[in-house]
Amino acid sequence: MKTLFEPFMMGGHMLRNRIAMAPMTRARNPDGVPNALNALYYSQRAAAGLLITEGTPISDTAEGFLSIPGLYRADQVAGWRKVTDAVHDAGSVIFTQLWHVGRVSHVSNQPGGVAPVSSTARIARNSQAWGLTENGTPGAVDVSKPRALSTDEVRGVIADFAQAAANAVAAGFDGVELHGANGYLIEQFLNPTVNDRTDAYRGDTLEGRTRFVLEAIDAVIARIGAEKTAIRLSPYGGLFDMQPYPEIEDTYLFLADAFSKRGLAYVHLMDQKSRGSVAIPPDFFGRFRARYNGVLILAGGMTRDRAERLIDEGLIDIAAFGEPFIANPDLVERLENNWPLAPADRALHYGGGAHGYTDYPTHSEESIVA
Numbered sequence: 229m230k231t232l233f234e235p236f237m238m239g240g241h242m243l244r245n246r247i248a249m250a251p252m253t254r255a256r257n258p259d260g261v262p263n264a265l266n267a268l269y270y271s272q273r274a275a276a277g278l279l280i281t282e283g284t285p286i287s288d289t290a291e292g293f294l295s296i297p298g299l300y301r302a303d304q305v306a307g308w309r310k311v312t313d314a315v316h317d318a319g320s321v322i323f324t325q326l327w328h329v330g331r332v333s334h335v336s337n338q339p340g341g342v343a344p345v346s347s348t349a350r351i352a353r354n355s356q357a358w359g360l361t362e363n364g365t366p367g368a369v370d371v372s373k374p375r376a377l378s379t380d381e382v383r384g385v386i387a388d389f390a391q392a393a394a395n396a397v398a399a400g401f402d403g404v405e406l407h408g409a410n411g412y413l414i415e416q417f418l419n420p421t422v423n424d425r426t427d428a429y430r431g432d433t434l435e436g437r438t439r440f441v442l443e444a445i446d447a448v449i450a451r452i453g454a455e456k457t458a459i460r461l462s463p464y465g466g467l468f469d470m471q472p473y474p475e476i477e478d479t480y481l482f483l484a485d486a487f488s489k490r491g492l493a494y495v496h497l498m499d500q501k502s503r504g505s506v507a508i509p510p511d512f513f514g515r516f517r518a519r520y521n522g523v524l525i526l527a528g529g530m531t532r533d534r535a536e537r538l539i540d541e542g543l544i545d546i547a548a549f550g551e552p553f554i555a556n557p558d559l560v561e562r563l564e565n566n567w568p569l570a571p572a573d574r575a576l577h578y579g580g581g582a583h584g585y586t587d588y589p590t591h592s593e594e595s596i597v598a
């Protein structure tokens with residue numbers, strides 16, 4: 229029987245177990261440069277076989293939240309090196325998540341205060357970014373109306389993904405995960421209720437709406453190799469005004485075929501139910517699995533029991549945990565020993581410093597305090 233706690237070979241990497249830490253934005257970098265506190269945070273959680281960093285902007289126009297560490301400047305590459313060294317010293321493998329928010333952004337997040345860019349000029353309804361409020365203080369702000377990228381500019385963004393991937397490897401990352409989930413730019417191309425383009429990246433054909441993500445993946449593969457390239461997707465997801473459409477399954481199964489041919493490091497599916505949105509229909513996993521022949525990760529409301537069952541049934545290879553990793557730096561040990569999990573203080577998820585970030589105790593430290 230395959231078990232959650234035994235080593236697993238993912239591409240060229242031997243992971244110490246089948247547990248991944250899901251990408252989580254923590255907004256602790258006001259200057260956009262990764263630092264020693266980030267290195268401590270990730271290394272505290274390095275008992276996971278695979279760590280995936282918080283979403284990391286690929287350019288200054290890719291930003292939609294304040295205080296996020298990027299990967300498009302030399303000082304950011306040098307900062308991430310502290311993180312990757314600390315995680316490697318602690319014996320784990322680390323990928324970074326390459327992020328372009330597209331229209332989930334506010335003019336205060338954009339260089340020169342210009343409109344954010346997207347596949348469309350249509351605003352995301354009922355959606356907020358984290359920018360500067362009217363009185364100039366950081367806070368939740370309604371997203372701004374975007375500007376549709378020209379065809380040439382789309383190619384420029386694809387080049388930004390490839391450059392950020394090369395920067396990631398220069399910073400010591402073992403690979404990159406493109407953020408194709410949660411209503412951000414890649415999904416703004418995939419979803420035909422958003423993508424109203426009429427060029428080669430048009431939303432009303434399968435080839436058109438998948439062209440952006442596949443060209444971005446191919447550009448990244450060309451720079452750093454398929455075994456270092458991965459992607460996160462959230463089929464059926466509803467975050468940031470992603471409306472359902474009849475061709476959801478066809479679109480994602482088409483991508484499953486396309487990714488199989490490319491031999492990616494992994495495909496990471498995210499079920500948004502635990503984040504307050506729509507669940508992936510349970511029977512979709514089997515159909516996706518039948519079409520995708522590589523390593524499959526699933527995140528969203530994971531428990532030890534569920535992870536073991538899904539791995540045993542052969543539906544996934546690696547189980548990713550998000551929020552449980554925040555308050556349980558020793559999550560792997562807690563799961564293995566069936567120790568109770570500590571609840572995270574959600575008020576401390578984003579922003580601030582060490583408090584609520586690197587000061588959550590391990591189970592044994594908790595016992596000493598008690």
Ligand SMILES: Cc1cc2nc3c(=O)[nH]c(=O)nc-3n(C[C@H](O)[C@H](O)[C@H](O)COP(=O)(O)O)c2cc1C
Binds near residue numbers: 409548
């Ligand atoms: C504080 C916080 C920040 C997150 N930031 C990101 C992110 O940057 N990129 C991403 O793809 N998902 C992000 N997520 C979603 C998680 O990766 C994960 O998929 C989600 O929390 C569901 O898993 P869970 O139920 O184990 O928490 C975030 C979640 C939390 C709680």
